Amino acid sequence: MGLPVGYSINLSNMILALGSVALDTVKTPFAHMKDALGGSGTYFSISASCFTKVALVGVVGTDFPQKYINQLKSKGIDLKGLQIRNGKTFRWGGEYSFDFNNPKTLFTELNVFSSFDPDIPNEFKDYPYLFLGNIDPILQLSVLEKMNKPRLIACDTIRYWIEKSPKELRKVIKKVDIFFLNDSEAREFTGESNLKKAGESILLLGPRFVVIKKGEHGVLLFGKNSMFAAPAFLLENIFDPTGAGDSFAGGFMGYVAQKRTLSDNTMRSAIICGTIMASYCVEGLGVRTLFSLKPKDISKRYNEFKRFTKY
């Protein structure tokens, strides 16, 4: 049930994040980078770490640069759950054209990720906030089962899993509180072109909230008793859209964990925090802008967004 406004639950505020850690090769009309720090778990964790403490569960190969480990640690991200396996790190290559819509995937090399078996250090099993990044639903389920009843579970997915493992994905969705996906994925998953119908039909599968991300067109939040829409932050320059959705989820979860409440109001403000983090993410190449963010940058843009949307 969508909790009524003002209804608060006090929780502690640590997030456990499961996701990919990758070496990204990205081409845009304006820039090019090779083997840069990337992956859904990475973007999520850096973004969420601006709000609260995050532990990241994932896997990299022995080729993963120590400087990236140091960078993640410098954001206070706990890497005791990041396995280092013999072999090469997961690599992804993508190219954006001038419209900065869906990138053309140049290559995907799973490498050590293909045999990833998430191991959750005992100290993380009582973490109250769990984020299941957009990886194989079977791995998402296995992590979920290893945890000691987190109080809030969110998960994200991508088209690949909607098409390959819809049954397993439904099992995950049934057990989570918040489900993130984008507009075209929502349409494909439900077979419903209308986003209101799509969002409401996903709610029937079990989650308390469904968040449909529309990229430059903003976000929709569906709860059992409420809906919420927010436009995107209007930017003059987009440099690299990679990681926007993961940064959104990180800002959202980070804010919710920081507030330690699950009210409808908190969810709405969390949508705005996610929007702000995604807007910063796409203004820089890779994780660059996210990394350098200060709390005052986030509150400055939050206030700009308020002025930009109030009436």
Place this chain on the structure above:
Amino acid sequence: MGLPVGYSINLSNMILALGSVALDTVKTPFAHMKDALGGSGTYFSISASCFTKVALVGVVGTDFPQKYINQLKSKGIDLKGLQIRNGKTFRWGGEYSFDFNNPKTLFTELNVFSSFDPDIPNEFKDYPYLFLGNIDPILQLSVLEKMNKPRLIACDTIRYWIEKSPKELRKVIKKVDIFFLNDSEAREFTGESNLKKAGESILLLGPRFVVIKKGEHGVLLFGKNSMFAAPAFLLENIFDPTGAGDSFAGGFMGYVAQKRTLSDNTMRSAIICGTIMASYCVEGLGVRTLFSLKPKDISKRYNEFKRFTKY
């Protein structure tokens, strides 16, 4: 200059609207109608008449059904400026596919509209609010010149005039306070794919406000010192998108005229009123839903929209 919040000017509240009055043939996946009441001036006037008094300047042929005249009059629309000329009424035919995006134009028969020379009855020349519908910029200019300094002038356009008469269109824009266009038109007109840059570059041409309509993705308002974004009202069922943009402009101008203020706050609420009127418009075939609207329907949906967007 975007007037500061709370700065008010008292004006009387009559609107003069220039626009097409047409007989529309519309096919959608769910319905079909032939020679129905349509045209940009028609949709605008019906929508605005829910907020204030409107006089419509346009032309129809001798075949224009008396029942449509009676319908427009029943909304209190003053038709002394509607010329009835020998010949046939302007006809437009369009077909929508399931995605309800841009319709395929089946035919356009200008008929009496091809020699339209707008004549403004003297009693209308002192009207304080002027709306120049999306017709030939030369006609928009001629009407503008016949008026006795209206205090607020808004104009709309379509791709056809952006491509055919960009110079004349710029002359009109220079003289208006508010310029409406949709996102693809804004991109084409400015050669700028980024909507923030597009909106700001149109502001430099002279208008105080630029309104960029994004259809199902909402609206952007650009002022000299402020920007505002609103999502669209989320509908479950779209029946016929014809007239959505004109209904939007009608709700916007109707609200501004009713309030008789030109503050930034009024413009923002006017965007929401436009959004509400467009949402009702597309829920019914042709002008059907707009016609039957009661003030309580508008305030009900305005309040729903508030709940849908506040945070």
